[in-house]
Amino acid sequence: MENQLNILVIGSGGREHALVNKCLESPICKKVIAAPGNGGMAQLIECFPTSVEDIPGIVALAKSQSIDFVIVGPEVPLCLGLVDALADENILAYGPKKDGAELESSKTFCKNFFKKYKIPTAEYQSFTAVEPALDYLKSHPAPIVVKASGLAAGKGVIIAQTNKEAEDAVRSMILDKTFGESGSEIVIEECLVGEEVSIHAIVSGETFLCLSPSQDHKRIGEGDTGLNTGGMGAYAPTSALSKEMQVVIEKTILLPTIHGLIAEGIQYNGTLYAGLMLTESGPKILEYNVRFGDPETQVLLPLVEDDFVQLLYTSARNLPLPAEINLSSDKCMTVVIASDGYPGAYPKGEPINMPEVLPENTQIIHAGTLLDSTDQILSNGGRVLTVTSRGDSIKETAQTIYSVCDSIDYKSKIFRRDIAHREIKRSN
Ligand code: AMP
Ligand code: GLY
Secondary structure: OOOOEEEEEEEOOHHHHHHHHHHHHOOOEEEEEEEEOOHHHHOOOEEOOOOOOOHHHHHHHHHHOOOOEEEEOOHHHHHOOHHHHHHHOOOEEEOOOHHHHHHHHOHHHHHHHHHHOOOOEOOEEEEOOHHHHHHHHHHOOOOEEEEEOOOOOOOOEEEEOOHHHHHHHHHHHHOOOOOHHHHOOEEEEEOOOOEEEEEEEEEEOOEEEEOOOEEEOOEEEOOOEEEEOOOOEEEEOOOOOOHHHHHHHHHHHHHHHHHHHHHOOOOOEEEEEEEEEEEOOEEEEEEEEOOOOOOHHHHHHHHEOOOHHHHHHHHHOOOOOOOOOOEOOOEEEEEEEEEEEEEOOOOOOOEOEOOOOOOOOEEEEEOOEEEOOOOOEEEOOOEEEEEEEEEOOHHHHHHHHHHHHHHOEOOOEEOOOOOOHHHHHHHO
């Protein structure tokens, strides 16, 4: 089994750079390539300019490069049926097929699934017309949550603090199509209160393994203020989730999900990323994603002491996962460096200077970057780099990371200085 697999990683973010790093250290990997990749990946491996939405293009690339195993990073190709298309050509891939990916591509499907299998979640109702939705709001006053049912890159959720805000959200999603077809169906749900954490599980049919519980920081501004983003920093494990609570979540949320998928005739092989709210009446699930989180991947993968690629490959072959996963007891944290303006418009093409030497156990992972013909790294996206480090103290790990963030130099650099603030407070 040594050095056997030619692997293709799909995607271009920090998540995929972290996955490539794991492939490069895996004994079962012979060669790894990426599509479309980014500047950091291009410094390590060959990258091909195929878009993540170009399903026939990816299948053709996998065939022409004699790929044995494809690891799919983002949700879009999963929801478009990439894994199904690869299976038709007998190419193994990590990630669910289109039917399983519906847990992420349709919030209505996901919420109906929770209801059917008695999985604790916020009370809700789905709508495709404005009037019944406005009627529902009359008996369910603010604060209330209005969501586009389809994919909206994390932006299709309005937490309405007033009834007017909720009504406006309904009208703008259904009538003005602010989220395009993704908002032609909406979900209105109860606003849950509590601390938010996530659990990522690798699933292979009836078996699953949980990675360390993590906490993301979705807002752009310090103190969790301002617009929602893809995530500005994360850390794991989070002590907000006790071992006992994790057992409750496995029993009341993950296991019923796995049994429900089987009952629906959906063979699920891939990641289940559960976004959870720890409410006064117990943990409730906000949503599932069917891929690894970004930037969560950057903190989860360094803590896995087993051959991570072997675990993904086991899942892709629908074989049982081992009973246990070996996770480091270190704290791992990552801070996202973005370009000023993100999550709105931001400049691109700025040269980035990076430190030559990094502290121990510290990495700069690339997200929106490009390697130009002179081998200069340029900014090329909203989230540009993530700086990741691990150690036995979250406070010291944060200090190490921020010293690296300060030493990275480009014109529009911004980052939050308070990542892991809750954990640092708890550790004092
Ligand atoms: P989602 O895309 O469904 O994860 O929602 C994005 C963010 O909105 C979540 O990470 C939560 O912070 C927040 N959110 C979503 N649903 C609810 C809810 N029912 N109650 C409170 N906050 C929510
Ligand atoms: N960091 C949030 C996500 O990946 O959905």
